[in-house]
Amino acid sequence: DAGVIQSxxxxxxxxxxEVTLRCKPISGHNSLFWYRQTMMRGLELLIYFNNNVPIDxxxxxxxxxxxxxxxxxxxxxxxxxxxxxxxxxxxxxxSPAGGGYNxxxxxxxxxxxxx
Amino acid sequence: xxxxxxxxxxxxxxxxxxxINCTYQTSGFYGLSWYQQHDGGAPTxxxxxxxxxxxxxxxxxxxxxxxxxYGYLLLQELQMKDSASYFCAAGNTPLVFGKGTRLSVIA
Numbered sequence: 001d002a003g004v005i006q007s008x009x010x011x012x013x014x015x016x017x018e019v020t021l022r023c024k025p026i027s028g029h030n031s032l033f034w035y036r037q038t039m040m041r042g043l044e045l046l047i048y049f050n051n052n053v054p055i056d057x058x059x060x061x062x063x064x065x066x067x068x069x070x071x072x073x074x075x076x077x078x079x080x081x082x083x084x085x086x087x088x089x090x091x092x093x094x095s096p097a098g099g100g101y102n103x104x105x106x107x108x109x110x111x112x113x114x115x
Numbered sequence: 116x117x118x119x120x121x122x123x124x125x126x127x128x129x130x131x132x133x134x135i136n137c138t139y140q141t142s143g144f145y146g147l148s149w150y151q152q153h154d155g156g157a158p159t160x161x162x163x164x165x166x167x168x169x170x171x172x173x174x175x176x177x178x179x180x181x182x183x184x185y186g187y188l189l190l191q192e193l194q195m196k197d198s199a200s201y202f203c204a205a206g207n208t209p210l211v212f213g214k215g216t217r218l219s220v221i222a
Contacts, residue, residue, distance in 0.1 A: 033209060042214040043158070043202065056209065091157060103148075104210065106157035 002026075004107035006092050012113045018080040021110045024073055025094030033104065034067055034077050035091040043091075049075065082114045117141040119203050119213035126219045127193055135188045135216045137203035147179050147186040148204040152215070158202060161188070193220050 005024040013019055025032045033048040047057040049069045057067070064083070069075040079086055089111050093104040119139045127133040137147065146165035150158040164170055164179035164186060176189040190197055200215040 043212040045209050045211075048209050093158075103160040103163070104158075106159065108157050 004092055004094055004105050006090075006107035006110050008110060009108060010111045010113075012115065013082055014115050015083055016081045017114075018078065019082045019086075019112060019114075021077040021079075021090050021092075021112070023075045023077070023092030023107060025075070025092070026105055027073065029094035029096050029105070030072070031095045032069060032075050033093040033095075034075070035093065035106075036088045037091060037109075038088045046077070079112075082112075084114045087112055087114050117205060117211045119205060119211060121201075121203055121213045121216045123214065124217045124219070126221060127190075129193055129195060129220055129222050131193050132189065132191045133193060133218065135190075135201050135203075135218070137186050137188075137213055139184050139186075139203070139205050139213075141205040141211060144181070144205060147177070148210065149175075149177055149188045150202045150204060150212070151199050152202065153199045161201075190218070195220050195222070 004026055007022045030051050034046040035043050036046055037043045046059045047067045048055055052069045065079055067077045089109045091106050091109045093106045095104045119137055121137045146163055148163045149161040151161050152158045162170055162172055162177040164177050167179055167181055169176055169178045174191045179186040188201055198220045200217050202215045203213045204210040
């Protein structure tokens with residue numbers, strides 16, 4: 001099993017540009033989570049999907065952020081326009097159930113730098 | 116609201132035992148999980164406690180007391196490779212993570 005796959009692994013962009021992060025969850029997992037990690041704020045949940053349906057997006061910082069899961073094997077997190085304060089490591093994770101009491105499997109993360 | 120508190124940093128000697136504590140305030144609590152994250156890496160699952168008591172997995176053990184809203188991760192026979200950040204997480208849906216404890220193992 002390849003695990004959770006994220007791309008790109010590193011992204012450097014300029015303020016105002018659109019950024020799209022991609023995630024392929026583990027096959028058979030029906031929950032998918034997007035997290036953001038910074039030194040100041042720690043690991044924050046942005047949004048999670050269950051069976052491709054967004055369940056809770058209360059962690060999405062503002063309208064500049066959007067996430068989609070068009071099918072069970074693919075999800076995107078888009079930031080438009082990007083700002084320097086969006087610089088962070090973005091993790092995608094998947095789990096075979098709700099994720100509340102089961103193991104979550106994290107991808108390697110995308111390190112985003114917005115100049 | 117939901118919150119988990121854990122120490123920000125801990126230092127211990129190779130071969131020793133270290134305990135990382137976690138107190139929590141959450142609604143709809145199901146259990147407590149622990150994750151390990153090495154610098155530059157992704158969090159990886161270590162353990163989960165749904166019931167009170169001690170769960171042992173090799174050198175690592177995790178404890179939960181629901182009445183005290185408290186748990187800990189115990190690492191024995193510390194090795195240099197155990198230097199990492201350790202996160203407790205409340206077993207709600209979704210998980211809520213603590214800010215993490217950075218463990219430094221020194222020779």
